Every structure is written in structure tokens, then in C-alpha cells.
Amino acid sequence: MNEILTQEKSIYIQIKEMIENDILRDILLEEERVPSTNELAKLYAINPATAAKGVNLLVDEGVLYKKRGIGMFVAAGAKQQIMAKRREHFYDDYVRSLMAEAARLGITKNELIAMIRDN
Amino acid sequence: MSKLTGTGITKTYGTNDVLQDVSLELESGRIYGLIGRNGAGKTTLLSILSAQNPATRGTVTLDGETVWENPQALSHLCFSRELNPTSGNGMTAMKVKEYLEIASVFYPHWDREMAKRLVEEFHLDVKKRMAKLSKGMLSMVTIVVALASCADFTFLDEPVAGLDIVAREKFYRLLVEEFNETGRTFVVSTHIIEEASDIFEEVIIVDQGRIYLKENTQELLERCVHVSGREEDVDAVTAGLEKHQEERLGRSKGVTVMLKPGQRLAAGYDVTVQRLSLQKLFAALCGEEERHE
Numbered sequence: 001m002n003e004i005l006t007q008e009k010s011i012y013i014q015i016k017e018m019i020e021n022d023i024l025r026d027i028l029l030e031e032e033r034v035p036s037t038n039e040l041a042k043l044y045a046i047n048p049a050t051a052a053k054g055v056n057l058l059v060d061e062g063v064l065y066k067k068r069g070i071g072m073f074v075a076a077g078a079k080q081q082i083m084a085k086r087r088e089h090f091y092d093d094y095v096r097s098l099m100a101e102a103a104r105l106g107i108t109k110n111e112l113i114a115m116i117r118d119n
Numbered sequence: 120m121s122k123l124t125g126t127g128i129t130k131t132y133g134t135n136d137v138l139q140d141v142s143l144e145l146e147s148g149r150i151y152g153l154i155g156r157n158g159a160g161k162t163t164l165l166s167i168l169s170a171q172n173p174a175t176r177g178t179v180t181l182d183g184e185t186v187w188e189n190p191q192a193l194s195h196l197c198f199s200r201e202l203n204p205t206s207g208n209g210m211t212a213m214k215v216k217e218y219l220e221i222a223s224v225f226y227p228h229w230d231r232e233m234a235k236r237l238v239e240e241f242h243l244d245v246k247k248r249m250a251k252l253s254k255g256m257l258s259m260v261t262i263v264v265a266l267a268s269c270a271d272f273t274f275l276d277e278p279v280a281g282l283d284i285v286a287r288e289k290f291y292r293l294l295v296e297e298f299n300e301t302g303r304t305f306v307v308s309t310h311i312i313e314e315a316s317d318i319f320e321e322v323i324i325v326d327q328g329r330i331y332l333k334e335n336t337q338e339l340l341e342r343c344v345h346v347s348g349r350e351e352d353v354d355a356v357t358a359g360l361e362k363h364q365e366e367r368l369g370r371s372k373g374v375t376v377m378l379k380p381g382q383r384l385a386a387g388y389d390v391t392v393q394r395l396s397l398q399k400l401f402a403a404l405c406g407e408e409e410r411h412e
Contacts, residue, residue: 007396010337011317038299045291046317047150048299050337104389 001027001035001043011046015054020063020082023074030079034064034072061085121147121182121195123168123272123304128177130163137163139328141177145306147271150298152319152336153308154401159325161308162200165274168306169198181272194227197270201277202249202257215252215260216245219267226268234267240289254281262290265305266297275307279315287311291318316397326405336397343400347373348390356385364403375403 003018005011022028037055041048055072058064063078075081086093102112123145130138138160145151145168155161166172168179170186170193179186186192213221219238223229238245241259252260258281265275279287294305295318306323309315316322316336324331332339346353350372361377375395376384384392395403 005317007394009394010341012337041295041299042292044317045288045295047320047336048295049320050317053337100389 005044005046011044011050012053012057015040015044015046015051016057019054019058020086023063023078023082026079028074030074030076032074033070034074036071121271121304123179123181123186123196125164125168125179126177128164128167128174128179130160130167130172131175137328138167138174141325141328141330143323143330143333145272145304147304148302149304149320150294150318151304151306152312152315152322153306153325154310154312154322154397155308155325155331156405159405160328161325162276164325165276165306165308166198166200169196169272169274171198171200195271197226197265197268197273199261199265199268199273199275199278201280202261203254213249214245215243215247215249218249218260219245219263222264222268226264226270228269230267230269233269234263237263237266237293240293241286255283255286258282259286262293266293269301270303272304272306275305277308277310279309279311287314291315294318312398312401313396322397324401324405331404340394340397340400342378343395344376344378344384345373345393345395345399346376346384346390347371347393348388352388352390356388356390358385360384364406375400 001018001022003014003021005014009017019028019034028034034055035043037048037051040046040051040055044051055064059066059072061081062075063081064072065075066072099112124143126142128138128141129136141160141164153161153165163172167174168186170179170189173187181189181192181195184192186196215238219234223231223234241256241263243256243259243263247256249257249260258278261275262278265273265278279290282290291314294307297303298305307315307319319336321333322336322339323333346357348356349370350367353372353374357374357376360382361379363375363377365372365374367373378384
């Protein structure tokens with residue numbers, strides 16, 4: 001929470017990722033309540049429907065679950081689940097563009113490997 | 120769920136068609152943003168939708184009932200127009216508290232407690248005469264009226280004009296809070312697009328008297344990209360797509376692309392693809408180069 005929203009990605013995706021980041025950082029623990037969509041909307045001055053879209057994605061993925069009349073909670077195993085998903089997307093999110101830039105600059109794969117190995 | 124529907128709205132002043140055949144539907148429980156260049160017709164549209172101004176042709180209905188001079192419909196509508204120090208509006212000598220008292224008569228659901236709370240929130244001196252208020256304070260009065268009206272469909276015309284950034288952020292938070300609590304529909308016109316874009320569920324762009332587009336804000340931003348790089352590569356990537364505001368500098372080119380459902384950029388080219396802010400998108404769509412006279 002409390003990150004600044006940027007224009008780089010859709011707002012609802014940023015809300016989703018912020019909650020995920022907080023779960024990874026143990027700011028939100030499993031079985032703890034997460035802020036409601038209204039609370040999120042007020043905190044970030046965004047439309048509640050946008051906040052809800054981000055939260056609902058997490059519910060669909062099983063990272064959060066709803067307790068009727070009480071609110072949204074972090075599911076058991078959420079942290080592991082988020083890490084596994086991010087590992088799956090790691091190549092697309094980080095490596096692909098790194099390799100494209102390296103190609104542009106004529107950096108070979110071996111040079112890249114050396115960079116990683118020596119740091 | 121309530122619907123405010125405008126059908127074929129045309130407004131002519133003399134020989135000038137300020138609005139031409141405008142049709143749109145506003146639903147309850149939404150926050151809409153209304154953006155457009157100066158003179159596009161935003162204020163006229165807001166005043167016609169809120170039954171403060173008669174259309175030359177066309178109708179405005181609330182759940183099927185015409186709104187014009189209809190007390191029942193009017194009780195659900197509020198138009199908080201932009202007040203400015205020079206316009207007078209017949210209220211130069213009036214004090215703020217008198218202006219708010221009049222508002223309480225106009226709006227049957229007026230919430231006195233909320234008005235009092237907002238006046239304190241904005242540090243407004245209610246004993247001050249309207250003519251003596253700064254531009255910013257006039258905006259605050261507009262906001263108090265809009266929020267305390269408790270109308271189901273509330274129209275705000277440039278509510279943040281003249282407000283400093285702290286006051287503007289306060290307004291956006293107050294709006295979201297009130298929306299959270301009541302689900303009232305707000306239609307907000309503004310020139311300060313970027314900071315407000317996050318609260319608009321849908322954005323309506325008015326251009327030269329017509330609705331240019333009305334779309335879910337997030338979906339609109341997701342389908343617009345800015346492509347830049349070598350001119351030939353940019354042309355190849357964007358072939359056959361809807362393009363706006365092409366700019367060239369030397370061998371490079373930048374262009375804004377609006378993708379239709381199912382369309383994608385061609386792959387395999389070394390170009391930079393970036394998201395646009397609503398502000399930049401609006402400038403690309405309604406800028407000078409886009410005018411068709």
C-alpha cells in the first residue's frame with residue numbers, strides 16, 4: 001500500500017500488484033483482512049469500480065477470499081502462489097526486454113551470462 | 120437503476136450550432152468525466168441534461184419522463200455551474216450563507232449538516248459576499264452546493280478551476296467518499312484531466328458540438344498506444360490502424376494509435392510502444408491537427 005499510481009499500467013493492475021507486493025513483504029499476512037474497495041478508492045482517489053476490478057482478479061486467482069459481511073482476506077498459501085506466478089512470468093516481465101536491449105547493443109549471451117555470474 | 124437519456128440534442132444560438140445531434144445515456148451509480156476543448160459544448164450539454172437550459176431540438180428524459188420543467192425529475196438533478204467573479208449571476212451582493220440558503224430551497228434533498236461540514240472543511244467564510252470571493256473560493260462554493268444537494272444526478276462544471284493542488288486532491292477524495300456512501304451519479308467536466316482521470320469510470324469527450332467518444336476509462340486507455348521509432352518501422356507496425364497526431368523529427372516518427380477490438384500492432388519491429396495518459400490521448404484526438412473544417 002501507499003505506493004504512488006503511475007501511468008505505466010492500468011490502475012486496476014497496479015492495485016492488484018500493490019496488494020501482491022504487500023503479501024510478499026509480509027505487510028499483509030495470510031488470513032488478515034485487506035482494505036475494502038471503498039477504502040482503497042478513498043486512499044488512492046480512484047473510482048471504486050477500478051479498485052474492485054483489481055481486487056476481484058485476486059479473488060479469481062484465489063489469492064484473496066471474501067467473508068460475507070466482513071470483507072476480503074488473504075488466502076492461506078497466497079504468498080507461495082504469488083511467488084510461483086511471478087517466477088512463471090519472470091522471463092516475459094524482465095528477461096525478454098533485457099535480451100532485446102542486449103541484442104541492440106551487440107552484447108552476446110556469453111557476455112550476459114558473465115555479467116550475471118560475476119555479480 | 121436510473122437512466123438519464125439525451126436523444127438527438129441540438130442547441131443553436133443564432134446561427135451557431137453549439138451542440139449537434141447529441142445522444143447519450145447516463146446511469147446511476149457512476150462517476151463520469153466530461154472533457155473537451157474550450158467552446159466544445161460541455162457547459163451547454165451539462166445545462167441541458169440537468170434541465171437548466173432548453174434544447175433547440177431533442178429530448179432529455181429521466182427514466183422515460185422528460186426533465187424540462189418537470190418538478191419530479193428536477194428534484195433528482197443538480198447543476199452546479201462554474202461561478203466566476205465577473206459574471207455576477209445576480210448574486211454579487213449576496214453572502215455565501217445566503218447563496219447556500221437559496222440552494223437549500225432549490226434542492227429538496229439538501230443536507231444541511233453536510234453543507235456545514237464542507238464549509239468548515241474548505242475554511243469558507245460564509246459571511247463573505249460572493250462578489251468578494253476569490254476564484255478558488257467560488258469553486259469551493261460550487262463544490263459545497265453540488266455535494267450537499269444530494270441529487271441523484273449531479274453535474275459539476277469545472278469544479279476545480281482556481282483550486283490549488285491540495286484543495287483539488289481534497290475534492291477528489293470528498294467526491295469518492297460521497298460516491299462510496301451513496302452511489303450518486305456525478306458528471307464532472309474539467310480541464311485538469313490527468314489527476315481526475317482515475318476517478319472517472321467513464322469518460323465522455325465532446326468535440327465541436329458532438330460526442331467524440333464515451334467509453335470506460337480503463338478500457339479506452341488500454342486500447343491506445345503511442346508508437347515511435349524509425350519512420351518505416353512505425354509505418355509497418357501501424358499499417359491499417361487508426362492513427363492520430365503523427366509527428367516526425369528527422370528519421371523518427373511518433374504516432375498515437377487507437378486499436379479496435381481484435382486489432383494488434385504488427386510484431387517483429389524495433390519500436391517503442393508506450394501507454395498514453397488520458398490527457399495526452401485527448402490532446403492527440405482533439406488537437407489542432409485533428410480539426411476537420
